[in-house]
Amino acid sequence: MPSTQALQETLDAAQVEPAVFELRPDYRALLIAVDGLVPGASDEASNALLEQAEEGARTALSEQKAEHLPHIAAWREAYQAFGAKPNRTRNSLEALVRRADAGLPRVNRLTDLYNAISVMHQIPLGGEDLARYSGAPRLVRATGQEPFDTIASGEPVVEYPDAGEVLWCDDDGVTCRRWNWRQGRRTQLRDETTSALFILDALAPMSTESLLAAGADLTKHLSTLGSEVVSVQRLISHRPAPHSTAR
Known part of the structure; x- marks a missing residue:
């Protein structure tokens, strides 16, 4: 059975640098x-x-435009x-919500699952192949x-972010640009992924309780x-919260 020790060590080493919290103290x-x-x-x-x-997205969009949904609006401000x-580089939640009426993509059951949770809970949610990480994630x-x-x-290229841009990275470079806009090719989920890292991003007005509820639904x-799935989670905020739990 897989061990939680390596997962725990990865999350223990994860960091959000102070400059990000200076930009948005409400970030979690x-x-x-x-x-x-x-x-599968x-x-x-x-x-x-x-x-x-x-169906949930269609109902929400029947009442107001995507950019006016509370959490999407907060991310556009960020x-x-x-x-x-934000009209040119939409956060991952807004991009999915805008596709919902025509139908969300069917990729594989892992990707389908986390995309659905993102839309259902109205939260940007990124999925990465943890086996392809070099060191711990850092924002x-x-x-x-x-x-x-x-x-x-259609061709592989190496690009570089703008100075001051908020991004997730590891020891080898960027894993996701503009906070939760576009994931890198190196660490993206694949059909054969067996170990993964999921990042759920929250700003006010989303409460920490709602954030944790989205994580519980995902888990x-x-x-x-799989019969031997194990998971560990960690909440990082400007005001430190309970560190981590294994499941």
């Missing part, structure tokens, strides 16, 4: 590290969860604070020298993806 990150996942194609269970998320244009203000492995015009569904 819930990190969930998981091992023992059994890869999209199935009836993941499709049903996506359909539930799509993007503007570090110089990004920082960019110097502009951090390499970002991505695809442009509950992840536990169905």
